[in-house]
Amino acid sequence: xxxxxxxxxxxxxxxxxxxxxxxxxxxxxxxxxxxxxxxxxxxxxxxxxxxxxxxxxxxxxxxxxxxxxxxxxxxxxxxxxxxxxxxxxxxxxxxxxxxxxxxxxxxxxxxxxxxxxxxxxxxxxxxxxxxxxxxxxxxxxxxxxxxxxxxxxxxxx
Numbered sequence: 001x002x003x004x005x006x007x008x009x010x011x012x013x014x015x016x017x018x019x020x021x022x023x024x025x026x027x028x029x030x031x032x033x034x035x036x037x038x039x040x041x042x043x044x045x046x047x048x049x050x051x052x053x054x055x056x057x058x059x060x061x062x063x064x065x066x067x068x069x070x071x072x073x074x075x076x077x078x079x080x081x082x083x084x085x086x087x088x089x090x091x092x093x094x095x096x097x098x099x100x101x102x103x104x105x106x107x108x109x110x111x112x113x114x115x116x117x118x119x120x121x122x123x124x125x126x127x128x129x130x131x132x133x134x135x136x137x138x139x140x141x142x143x144x145x146x147x148x149x150x151x152x153x154x155x156x157x
Contacts, residue, residue: 004022004024005024005026005028005029006024006025006026006027006028006029006057006155006156007022007023007024007025007026008022008023008025008085008086008090008091008094009021009022009023009086009091010023010088010091010092010095011088012092023091023094023095025054025057025094025095025098027056027057027058027094027156028155028156030053030054030056031056033053034053034056034122034125037050037122050120050121050122051105051116051117051120051121051122053121053122054098054101054102054121055097055098055101055102055105055121055125055129056097056098056101056125057094057095057097057098058094058097058156059133059146059148059150060129060130060133060134061097061101061125061129061130061133062093062094062096062097062133062146062148063133063136063137063146063147063148064129064132064133064136065096065097065100066093066146066147066148067133067136067137067139067140067147068136070100071093071096071100073089073148078148079147079148079149081149082149082150082151083148083149083150083151084150084151085150085151085152085156089148090148090150093148101121101124101125101129102121104124104128104129105119105121105124108124108128
């Protein structure tokens with residue numbers, strides 16, 4: 001009964017306390033934070049540990065993994081259905097998106113011989129996964145829509 005923001009339940013998450021089942025994603029607050037970094041830096045503030053922020057658990061990044069076959073629906077018919085934002089399928093997709101973004105970042109940094117300070121995840125999101133996800137979506141669907149239909153009021157996606 002306590003509002004937790006962009007935090008959802010998934011049956012695979014088991015802990016021995018009140019956090020059991022909870023998957024914190026907080027996309028909008030993360031996005032806002034990412035959006036404030038450059039203006040604050042331009043204002044002369046030193047922003048550190050930018051790579052401490054998580055990737056954004058939203059369809060622009062998530063569609064990349066589904067459209068390119070990194071993630072596959074257990075039931076192909078789920079692609080034709082609409083899913084509530086709190087469904088296990090959507091929560092799992094979003095959580096896997098965050099985890100996979102970290103893996104992509106590590107691979108790209110290794111190939112470019114860069115570290116997290118010189119190539120933070122924020123740079124890879126804007127210049128990489130969003131653009132690649134958009135291109136993959138348009139190659140598969142004329143309207144570029146996400147591969148998984150989510151019923152949302154716009155506060156999550």
